[in-house]
Amino acid sequence: EVQLVESGGGLVQPGGSLRLSCAASGFTFSSYAMSWVRQAPGKGLEWVSAISGSGGSTYYADSVKGRFTISRDNSKNTLYLQMNSLRAEDTAVYYCAKDFGVTIFGVVIPQYSFDYWGQGTLVTVSS
């Protein structure tokens, strides 16, 4: 059974830093790209960042580029999001999400969607 468990959220002052973690299990972690998606209180979903299965390619939304860093440790089956220079508008529930992929002849073909999500971790940026 696929499980994604986020941790590391909490209250932080504007300008501060926080590192989120997402522990994955139930699938071959290194074979799949992973993303972070956030949802501000009472608002919609916003894609934040993605990383390839190997970790060699990373992608960011314009709203977090230069402030957030996504990384992964495939030996620990863990995804990270380092968040620096935090602003009030970064307040949200942060979800990690597994990219949906179809395996054909042992190769994972991305389907450009997210088939499993964690339960989310709340980040509150406030003084």
Place this chain on the structure above:
Amino acid sequence: QSALTQPASVSGSPGQSITISCTGTSSDVGSYNLVSWYQQHPGKAPKLMIYEGSKRPSGVSNRFSGSKSGNTASLTISGLQAEDEADYYCCSYAGSSTLYVFGTGTKVTVL
């Protein structure tokens, strides 16, 4: 990259069909047949309902279907049931820089 545009709310009676639109641009929805749809109940994580515009993951009811025309994608829920009451979000691949853009979200109410 701006969020895709969805109606704020859609409602229908049990058994009816409803359609949720998702309007983007030629840089996202219009360029790729890579729109996905997610259902989110209050306090829960989103659930994948449709991928690649019209494909259903295993376990998703065939009452859910997706389509696309030009820069607009659509999700249709037929035979509306009480448990379909939730928020629905579309999401499109938007190229190798921005990667993904979500819709503004639609609240579906079953009357």
